[in-house]
Amino acid sequence: MRITQGAFSFLPDLTDDQIHAQVQYCIDNGWAVSLEFTDDPHPRNTYWDMWGHPMFDNPDAAALIMELKDCRKVYGDRYIRVVAFDASHGWESVKLSFIVNRPADEPGFRLERQETAGRRIRYTTKPYAADRPAGSRYG
Amino acid sequence: MSATAEPETSAPEIPSAIDLREEFESSGVKDVLAELDRDLIGLAPVKKRIRETAALLLVERARKRMGLAHETPTLHMSFTGNPGTGKTTVALRMADLLHRLGYIRKGHLVSVTRDDLVGQYIGHTAPKTKEILKKAMGGVLFIDEAYYLYRPENERDYGQEAIEILLQVMENQRDDLVVILAGYSQRMERFFESNPGFRSRIAHHIDFPDYTDEELLEIARKMLDHQNYHLDQPATAALTQYIARRREQPHFANARSIRNALDRARLRQANRLFETSKGPLDATALSTISAEDITASRVFGIKTRSEAAHP
Numbered sequence: 048m049r050i051t052q053g054a055f056s057f058l059p060d061l062t063d064d065q066i067h068a069q070v071q072y073c074i075d076n077g078w079a080v081s082l083e084f085t086d087d088p089h090p091r092n093t094y095w096d097m098w099g100h101p102m103f104d105n106p107d108a109a110a111l112i113m114e115l116k117d118c119r120k121v122y123g124d125r126y127i128r129v130v131a132f133d134a135s136h137g138w139e140s141v142k143l144s145f146i147v148n149r150p151a152d153e154p155g156f157r158l159e160r161q162e163t164a165g166r167r168i169r170y171t172t173k174p175y176a177a178d179r180p181a182g183s184r185y186g
Numbered sequence: 187m188s189a190t191a192e193p194e195t196s197a198p199e200i201p202s203a204i205d206l207r208e209e210f211e212s213s214g215v216k217d218v219l220a221e222l223d224r225d226l227i228g229l230a231p232v233k234k235r236i237r238e239t240a241a242l243l244l245v246e247r248a249r250k251r252m253g254l255a256h257e258t259p260t261l262h263m264s265f266t267g268n269p270g271t272g273k274t275t276v277a278l279r280m281a282d283l284l285h286r287l288g289y290i291r292k293g294h295l296v297s298v299t300r301d302d303l304v305g306q307y308i309g310h311t312a313p314k315t316k317e318i319l320k321k322a323m324g325g326v327l328f329i330d331e332a333y334y335l336y337r338p339e340n341e342r343d344y345g346q347e348a349i350e351i352l353l354q355v356m357e358n359q360r361d362d363l364v365v366i367l368a369g370y371s372q373r374m375e376r377f378f379e380s381n382p383g384f385r386s387r388i389a390h391h392i393d394f395p396d397y398t399d400e401e402l403l404e405i406a407r408k409m410l411d412h413q414n415y416h417l418d419q420p421a422t423a424a425l426t427q428y429i430a431r432r433r434e435q436p437h438f439a440n441a442r443s444i445r446n447a448l449d450r451a452r453l454r455q456a457n458r459l460f461e462t463s464k465g466p467l468d469a470t471a472l473s474t475i476s477a478e479d480i481t482a483s484r485v486f487g488i489k490t491r492s493e494a495a496h497p
Contacts, residue, residue, distance in 0.1 A: 106292045107324025109362040114320070 048155030050088050053128055053145040063112060066129065066147055070108035073131035078142055079103040080111050081132070082118050086125045086184040089156075089174055098122075101132060115147060124150050124185045150185035204248040214286040215240050222279050227408065228401035229272060235392045236280070243287050258360050260389040261289060264332075264378075265368040267394025270440030273368045274328065276394075280366065281326040290364055292324035300334040303348040311344040315351045323362045332367035333377035353383045397440050399429045406444050410475070415452065420477035431485045447483065454479040 051057055061069070073080050080102050083095035098118045102110060111129065118127055127148035132141050154175035161169040176184040210216050219240060222233060242259070249255040261284065265273040278295050285293025302318055305311040319327065329335070335352075337343040356365050367374070367384070371393065378385040397405065403426055410416060417425060432443055455475050459467060 102320065105320045105323065106294055107362070109291075109323040109359065110320030113323070113359070113362075 048153055050126070050146070050149065050153055052088075052090055054143055055145045060149070061145070061147065066115070067108045067112055069145070070111045070129060073143060074106065074108060076133075076142075077135065078131040078133045081130050082111070082114055082127060083130055084118060084122045084125050084127045086181060087174065087177055088126050089172070089177070095128065098127070103134075119148055123148065126150070152185065200253055201251060204251065206244060206248065209244055209248060213244070215244060215283060218279060218283045218286060226272060226275065227404045228397050229276075229394065232276060232392055232394055235390070236276070236283070239390060240283060240287070243284075243289060247287060258289070260360065260387065261364045262356055262388045263364070263366045263390040263392060264374060264388050265366060265392050265394060266371040266374045268370060268396055268440060270442035271394035271396060272441065273394055274330070277326065277328045277366050277368070284326065284364060290325055294325035295328055296322040296325060297328040297330060299330050300345065303329070303335065304344050311347040312351060315348045319351070319355050319363070323359075326364045326366055328366045328368065331369045333369050333373045336377055336381055338380060349381060353387065356387050399426065399433070402429050402441065402444050405441050406448060409445060409448055415473050415475055417475050418477070421475050421480055424477040424480040428480055428483060428485060431488070435485055435488065450483065451475050451479045454482055
């Protein structure tokens with residue numbers, strides 16, 4: 048099951064040139080771009096690992112593409128996303144984020160039902176991949 | 187959004203002929219070269235080389251548009267010359283030129299020295315060098331006194347690591363950034379000898395000659411003009427003498443020495459006005475540098491070589 052979170056996730060995967068154009072757009076708006084990766088793609092997992100520092104003072108997107116290529120070499124079997132952070136006063140939050148790398152095989156999520164008192168049911172979603180220990184979830 | 191959503195409609199049309207003259211003017215290269223001629227005094231061989239480089243790049247661009255060339259030409263350069271001969275200034279103009287020709291996307295100049303590239307302990311150098319390279323992408327990376335990167339006397343020196351990363355990026359990401367190495371001629375020569383990788387990756391070697399005395403005087407005039415000062419007649423004569431004497435002193439740094447001398451002359455002029463003036467001063471008095479502001483300099487107290495030979 049293809050995971051859809053962040054921008055562009057219903058589109059086919061972006062090519063590096065398209066990523067370059069998007070990142071350049073972010074940089075031209077004055078947002079700091081950075082890379083994050085994870086092997087736990089649960090939508091509530093906001094704590095992705097950082098790849099290097101956010102790039103506050105690089106005027107060109109080629110820098111991020113270079114880092115992305117390095118990151119893919121190490122964590123090519125995980126999810127990698129670009130995060131664009133707007134540091135301007137009043138915003139101070141992520142303006143755009145999109146997935147730029149995904150594992151070859153995405154097993155998706157399982158829905159778990161828990162029966163509690165009074166025939167009530169609680170639902171929870173769990174990624175199949177998270178059954179395995181961190182670091183060996185994909186591939 | 188448009189970049190991803192829009193499908194490729196059709197390949198750009200290949201023009202059958204390109205008017206180079208027209209290209210020269212419309213790309214803004216003409217303005218950059220004219221500016222270079224106007225703002226920089228002397229440096230005739232440098233200007234000639236830049237003109238040639240610009241012509242080559244213009245033709246290369248036209249060829250690319252017609253489908254005759256596909257590879258980006260190697261644009262890495264080395265600027266050699268004594269201190270104060272305008273290497274950094276020309277590098278700035280070069281960045282502008284390359285940007286207007288479309289060979290670099292942003293056209294900014296990142297000027298660094300060894301300290302910015304090489305770390306102090308193991309594992310510190312690579313991230314530091316990469317950080318600088320990332321900052322320079324889309325523009326020009328100007329490495330001043332590049333030979334300090336290589337220290338043969340210390341085999342554990344981390345400079346070698348920085349050199350390796352630099353070489354790799356210079357080769358693999360030629361579209362993304364242009365590297366300009368700068369430094370004194372002889373030491374650069376030795377640096378290239380011990381690092382053949384650099385020599386083969388650098389296409390353009392530009393040598394900056396020293397300025398003549400007349401050129402330095404002209405530069406001094408221009409600098410003062412810029413700050414709304416002017417020299418009176420005796421001061422011009424004094425400055426001419428000063429330049430000839432200063433050249434024989436150690437640590438002579440061409441235009442930079444002149445700039446420092448003028449800064450000191452302004453200091454003395456201010457002091458003189460403060461001590462001697464009685465009553466209001468007009469604009470001419472405030473902006474005139476006279477001979478005594480220059481002849482008070484230290485170099486007039488030191489014997490020149492010819493004076494020392496015939497006392």
